[in-house]
Amino acid sequence: MRVFLTVLLLLVLWPRLSLADETMDALVGVLLTNDDPQLDADILKGVRDGLATTRTMEPPKGWSAVEKRLMKSPSAEVRDLANLLALKFGSQASMESYRRQVLNDGETIEIRRAALRALLEAKAAGVAGLAKRLLDVPGMRVEAIRALGEFDDADIVHEVIRRYPRLENLDERRAALNLLVSRPAHAGKLLDAVEARQIPSAHLTADLLRQLRGMKAADLNARVAQVWGVVRDSPVEKQAEIARYKKLLTAGPARGDAERGRFVFNMICGQCHTLFGEGGKVGPDITGSNRSDLDYLLHNILDPNAEIPNDYRPTNLELKDERSLTGIVTRQDSEGVTIVTAAETLTISRDEIATMRQSDLSMMPEGLLQALNEQQVRDLIAHLRR
Ligand code: HEC
Structure with missing residues (x-):
């Protein structure tokens, strides 16, 4: 019965789990007396997710007794989750164990x-x-x-x-x-x-x-x-560039080698795009895109700023410590922001951010093909179209 009530409590509080003090106190109260490891784990996961954008905070009232009990839990998952929260609450012992x-x-x-x-x-x-x-x-x-x-x-x-x-x-x-x-x-x-x-x-x-x-x-x-040098082409120059690459890829006997193209892809595209199940998630998975169509490929590769779907509009963050980050914001609340940059996913708390503005430039840079020789371009396109 108690388990049932608590789950009900959690469900009611869930949407507000940016964890107001009362919510935390209530959850700590449940954790103190609960004896079901599965429920411990569920509550701790909820708290962990609710605090995802909070770096550190004061422990809620009664936490130290809860921590003691959880650390002796028979479930390794519960002990791990408790250790992680203890770290957020500034526990020296937990820091040492990490x-x-x-x-x-x-x-x-x-x-x-x-x-x-x-x-x-x-x-x-x-x-x-x-x-x-x-x-x-x-x-x-x-x-x-x-x-x-x-x-x-x-x-x-x-x-x-x-x-x-x-x-x-x-x-x-x-x-x-x-x-x-x-x-x-x-x-x-x-x-x-x-x-x-x-x-x-x-x-x-x-x-x-x-x-x-x-x-x-x-x-x-x-x-x-x-x-x-500076590359910033006018639309006319873009069209000419697309035509030039199209000719390179369709005229003449030279053919691309898709296997070698995989290597080129990993070098300049794979950090952002997944293709055939491997690669990054900054941009869309292009396995199911219209990639057999050469025009589609060339337009998207050579002129990435022509159209940027809203889900992929990047944001520039200037941090108070001088760092600048560009990425796609995947989550934000009053505490902080989660941003996927070309390199990694970061959670930044609001008080670290100096300025935040949307960018009109795609995360996908122009000029990607300029680093390649002609054969590498053929290889890459062969890999993309297979
Ligand atoms: C730094 C990250 C990044 C890199 C590197 C990158 N892309 Fe992209 N790409 C994106 C993002 C973000 C989008 C979606 C926004 C847009 O269309 O500009 C995108 C869009 C695309 C699209 C259109 C997808 C659709 O939904 O129709 C294609 C095709 C594509 N990229 C191919 C490539 C290829 C091929 C390379 C390597 C030559 C590459 N990209 C390199 C981030 C990247």
């Missing part, structure tokens, strides 16, 4: 990554130092680099650039490059590294260049323009 997980070579990579994310979300002290140590742990590098993106620290840039030539795969390199274009101060160092040939200029794909150009730092813009 730190141990992150550094424990015996844990699975998934658990170590999740632990790092939890510490980062809770803005736990010492995360930057922890993430720096993880730069040398295979399997943890991408998470570590993303975590370091939250900190404004010149030493981080130095550590990342120094390791760049040894980064093992596309994901690691992309994480590093995304970090380096996320703040004007970092971007200056990135351009130095490109000039010094520590980072190949070809690795700066169109989306990264656009992020650099979008920065409100005149000296930086001038340097980017000097090295890469």
Whole structure:
């Protein structure tokens, strides 16, 4: 009966689960006396989701007794959820247990990554130092680099650039490059590294260049323009460009190799689009799109700003710590905003945001094909049309 009543209570409160104090108190009251692990887990999940955009907060009244009981739960899921909430409520013990997980070579990579994310979300002290140590742990590098993106620290840039030539795969390199274009101060160092040939200029794909150009730092813009030129075509030029690529792809005997095209796709499209079940989720899944139609492909690839569906209108966030983020906002409430950038999904609380405005430019950059030679363009299109 009690279980039934509580579930009823939860359902009634659910829509308001941005968790007003009374709601929390009521839930803590239930958790204190409940003895059904499944109900514990359901309530804790509800609280976790309700607090998704809150980084840290004061524990609700009576939490410490609840925490003690939950930590002894026979269910590992309940213990994990309780530990996560305890971290949000500032528990030192919980912070320590996550730190141990992150550094424990015996844990699975998934658990170590999740632990790092939890510490980062809770803005736990010492995360930057922890993430720096993880730069040398295979399997943890991408998470570590993303975590370091939250900190404004010149030493981080130095550590990342120094390791760049040894980064093992596309994901690691992309994480590093995304970090380096996320703040004007970092971007200056990135351009130095490109000039010094520590980072190949070809690795700066169109989306990264656009992020650099979008920065409100005149000296930086001038340097980017000097090295890469400015691409901003009129509609007439766009039409001409589309015609030129169409001719390249249809005239002459040369054929594309779809297998090699898969590699090109992973390099310049896969971080945002899923095709045949693999890839990112920033843009639409294009498996079911009209991709056998060459005109459709060329228009969408060469002129991405021509039409942008509302679900994919990007937002620019300037954070108080100087970071600038561009992405698609997938959730927002009075506490914070969840944004999917080309690199990752981030939850930012309102008090970290300086300005927030919608952009008229698609997340999908122009000029993507300019980084490719003719055969690579044929290969990519062959892969897209198979
Ligand atoms: C930085 C992220 C990003 C990259 C990189 C990117 N896209 Fe996109 N793409 C998007 C977004 C967001 C949309 C939806 C908004 C729009 O239409 O501009 C989109 C739209 C599209 C569409 C239209 C889909 C539809 O619903 O009809 C196609 C086709 C497409 N992209 C192909 C590609 C190809 C091929 C590449 C690589 C050459 C690529 N994209 C690279 C983000 C990206």
